[in-house]
Amino acid sequence: TQLLEQSPQFLSIQEGENLTVYCNSSSVFSSLQWYRQEPGEGPVLLVTVVTGGEVKKLKRLTFQFGDARKDSSLHITAAQTGDTGLYLCAGGAYNTDKLIFGTGTRLQVFP
Amino acid sequence: SAVISQKPSRDICQRGTSLTIQCQVDSQVTMMFWYRQQPGQSLTLIATANQGSEATYESGFVIDKFPISRPNLTFSTLTVSNMSPEDSSIYLCSVSTLGAQETQYFGPGTRLLVL
Numbered sequence: 189t190q191l192l193e194q195s196p197q198f199l200s201i202q203e204g205e206n207l208t209v210y211c212n213s214s215s216v217f218s219s220l221q222w223y224r225q226e227p228g229e230g231p232v233l234l235v236t237v238v239t240g241g242e243v244k245k246l247k248r249l250t251f252q253f254g255d256a257r258k259d260s261s262l263h264i265t266a267a268q269t270g271d272t273g274l275y276l277c278a279g280g281a282y283n284t285d286k287l288i289f290g291t292g293t294r295l296q297v298f299p
Numbered sequence: 300s301a302v303i304s305q306k307p308s309r310d311i312c313q314r315g316t317s318l319t320i321q322c323q324v325d326s327q328v329t330m331m332f333w334y335r336q337q338p339g340q341s342l343t344l345i346a347t348a349n350q351g352s353e354a355t356y357e358s359g360f361v362i363d364k365f366p367i368s369r370p371n372l373t374f375s376t377l378t379v380s381n382m383s384p385e386d387s388s389i390y391l392c393s394v395s396t397l398g399a400q401e402t403q404y405f406g407p408g409t410r411l412l413v414l
Contacts, residue, residue, distance in 0.1 A: 219401035230391050230405035280401040285330045287403055292341040
C-alpha cells in the first residue's frame with residue numbers, strides 16, 4: 189500500500205514567519221501535486237511537479253520534488269493569514285490515473 | 300481547468316435512508332472520481348466513475364453501499380445507501396482530462412450529516 193506521510197500535522201505561526209511542510213513516502217510516484225483546502229470548499233490545486241529534483245516557485249510558495257520521486261516539500265516565505273488552510277500532497281501512481289493523498293497539514297497563520 | 304459543481308452542497312439525513320449526490324462538469328472530461336473526507340482528515344478514494352460501465356471501487360467500498368452512475372462525459376452521481384452516522388462526511392468529486400491525467404480538479408464537496 190502506498191502511503192504519503194505529511195509533517196507537521198499541525199502548524200500555528202505568526203504572520204511574516206517562514207515554514208516548510210514535508211511529504212514523504214517509501215514509494216516512487218510519477219508526479220506530485222500540492223493542494224490547499226479551505227473550510228467549506230474542495231481542494232484547490234497549487235502545483236504539479238513531474239520531474240525528480242524539480243523546483244517550482246509560485247510567488248511566496250516554493251515546491252520541490254525529491255530526486256528519487258519519493259518525497260516533496262512546500263516552503264512558504266513570509267506567511268500571510270490568507271495562507272491558512274489544509275495543505276495536501278498527492279502522488280500520482282504509475283500506470284493508473286489515481287492519486288494517493290497525503291495525511292494533510294493544517295496551517296493556521298495568526299495576524 | 301474545469302468548473303465542477305455538486306448538488307446538494309449539504310444535507311442532514313436520517314439513518315436508513317439514501318442520498319444521491321450529483322457532480323456536473325462544464326466540459327467533457329476523461330476521468331471522474333469520488334472521494335470521502337471525514338472531519339479533519341485527508342481524502343480517501345471511493346471509486347473511479349467509468350462512462351458507460353460499472354465504476355471501479357477501491358478496497359473497503361462496495362457497489363451496494365455506494366452505487367455510482369456516469370451516463371456521459373460531464374455528469375456523475377454517487378448514492379450513499381442505507382446511511383448510518385458513520386457515513387457523515389464530506390463527499391467530493393474530481394475530474395482529470397486527457398493529456399493531463401496526473402492533475403485532478405475538485406468540486407466544492409457535499410457535506411452529509413446522518414442522524
